[in-house]
Amino acid sequence: MTNVDNYVDVDIPAGSGRRISINMWSAAILSSGSSSSIQSLAVSYEFFNGSTSLGAAVNIASTTTELGGRPFSISALSMPNAATKVRVRARAVVTWYSSASSGVNTDFRLYSDALTVSVP
Secondary structure, X not given: OEEEEEEEEXXXXXXXXXXXXXXXXXXXXXXXXXXXXXXXXXXXXXXXXXXXXXXXXXXXXXXXXXXXXXXXXXXXXXXXXXXXXEEEEEEEEEEOOOOOOOOOOOXXXXXXXEEEEEOO
């Protein structure tokens, strides 16, 4: 299995007592390749101060059935005081198959759209 992901970093002002809401639509599509499959799709967030992570990424939600697209969201999330950006990541876990033979390779696509980071 392989992790395929994309992410967006959103700058936020440092301070205390702050909360944000996060929303991202994401989809994982497998359009060809009979031996490949998508195991799961998840969206997570991780806080940073500059380029330094302030802890591990936390899943907002994941799915094994709604792979064709759905919104992932969390509201009124408390932030670390030192956070200056939040990374929102979509990740698909896939079983990937590739061959030199024509017509058996996998066309796998991971989409993310409509990212919103807002103050509730």
